[in-house]
Amino acid sequence: MQIYLDYSATTPPHPKAIAKMQQVMTQQWGNPSSLHSWGEKSALELETARIRVASLINAVNPDSILFTSGGTEADNLAIMGIARQCSNPQHIIISSVEHSAISEPANLLESWGWQVTRLPVNKQGRINPWDLQTAIQPNTVLISVIYGQSEIGTLQPIEKLASIARSHNILFHTDAVQAVGRIPIDVQKLGVDLLSLSAHKIYGIQGAGALYVKPGVSITPLLSGGGQEHKLRSGTQAVPTISAFGVAAEIAQQEMATETSRLVALRDRLFDQFAECPYLISTGDRLYRLPHHVSFILSDLFAQQAPEVTGKTIVRQLNLAGIGISAGSACHSGKLSPSPVLSAMGYNSNAAKRGIRLTLGKDTTQEDIDWTAMVLKQILVRLLPLCVGC
Ligand SMILES: Cc1ncc(COP(=O)(O)O)c(C=O)c1O
Known part of the structure; x- marks a missing residue:
């Protein structure tokens, strides 16, 4: 047995996600940036996936979804993409129970002279919103708190924490890699500016993820190149895995x-x-x-x-x-x-x-x-x- x-850790890919990946690899394998019909067919798959992933988290504008290689890249893009908007080191707040895809970039910023506050948690792993309120400084540029903790399962009061951030005009990111597809996520209701997702936690294929960036929020890309994903994530998109991600997102929403x-x-x-x-x-x-x-x-x-x-x-x-x-x-x-x-x-x-x-x-x-x-x-x-x- x-x-x-x-x-x-990972979910077995859904048969429909595998079928979509195979279909795209054999029939829509063009470069989605190409202007000919091969490219157009591939771009259609990419944009369909974008609409499906946006719908899963109720992002009104599908263009607020940036496809990445996974949750780790989405987290790094959120932290570093905001930090690189600043000409001098500032202050960020994270929790003390983040995944390493957040805590490691925060450590790196610290080694570059940034101040990093790590919010404490109680014995159940929950943050007290009051601790966030008191940690905010005049130079705080970003708050990032994990939604569902991968090791201990605890959910954080993201809506409350995001509203505190908003009342101070500070950007708020959540790593929702474990929560997406498992609990209803509505970025409008949550009031978050940035949110990370990963395909292989929702029965998609390993190697695809996304960062939701609220319209109007500016981030600096980490990769320089061809300017794909609205100039925010250069590199030819992995259309087979991304379209499988779209299928997995649609199934997650239905089920x-x-x-x-x-x-x-x-x-x-x-x-x-x-x-x-x-x-x-x-x-x-x-x-x-x-x-x-x-x-x-x-x-x-x-x-x-x-x-x-x-x-x-x-x-x-x-x-x-x-x-x-x-x-x-x-x-x-x-x-x-x-x-x-x-x-x-x-x-x-x-x-x-x-x-x-x-x-x-x-x-x-x-x-x-x-x-x-x-x-x-x-x-x-x-x-x-x-x-x-x-
Ligand atoms: C909370 C959380 N964030 C980020 C990641 C990294 O995601 P990926 O494996 O897609 O890079 C994981 C993976 O386990 C995770 O659980």
Whole structure:
């Protein structure tokens, strides 16, 4: 039995997205900037995808969608594209639980003399809007806060945070890579200036993404060249993957209402199966949470008896049982470092190595959930020398 529970890492491409990609590769493979009919056919696919992606986030003007190579590039374009509008180093605000596609560009700006404020979060990983209010300075040019946190599932109060930014005339960006396609996103209602998306998190193909840029907001491009994407992202567009992204966006929009409630029920069922287990403690916010996201840390009680066990151990053990999940923290060069996200939430450095994440998706069934819960409990028991069961 093979059970994939790592849909936040990537999603299997939807068959209709694959079919669209194959169709474009064989029939509309022209350069969308070319003026002949080959180019026109390809440009039509590109613009259809733009309309579909815009519709998914209720962007009224499809030209506010800039296609990129993925979420990482969209995040970098948002941060650096605004920073490069300034002639001198200024101040930006991010949260302390950003994905590295935001925290790394912010670190780079800091090394260039920018001031960076990293907003604190509570034990559930949520920002208090008051902390944003007090962090704003006269030279703050951008605020960027992740919408749905990939490691702990917590959703941030983006509408509230964006309205604080707006009241100070400061641009607001959100990394919505994990949230898009999973919860309804309406850029008008949210009041954001910039928003990042990624195709492979919504059953599209890896290698496509987009940055929504509200009409009237200026960014400086990071790439110089042929001036594609309204001169904001040079380089011939990857039309096959982008058109597949458009198809995936349309399907996500059509299926979101039913799929979201199905996933919430499965997510809560999985949480419930561990509610009484003293060895797993849920992480993140249980109310303001991505619908497909379940995360835990191994408890102190567990760690006292099996101190060498980390989140990575559990990932490996479950993999042996045919179940694919993620550890909470990144592993660099074989060395497991504490998760910066769990650390920001107040977990000590040992606990911050004991995170695990199970993320559900369209092929996840109730049987998968029940089987995974049973196998995970057995693994925990096996890893404990003095186990009393859970
Ligand atoms: C919150 C978040 N932002 C950005 C990214 C990067 O997206 P991509 O893999 O499309 O570059 C990810 C990927 O996991 C993510 O979860």
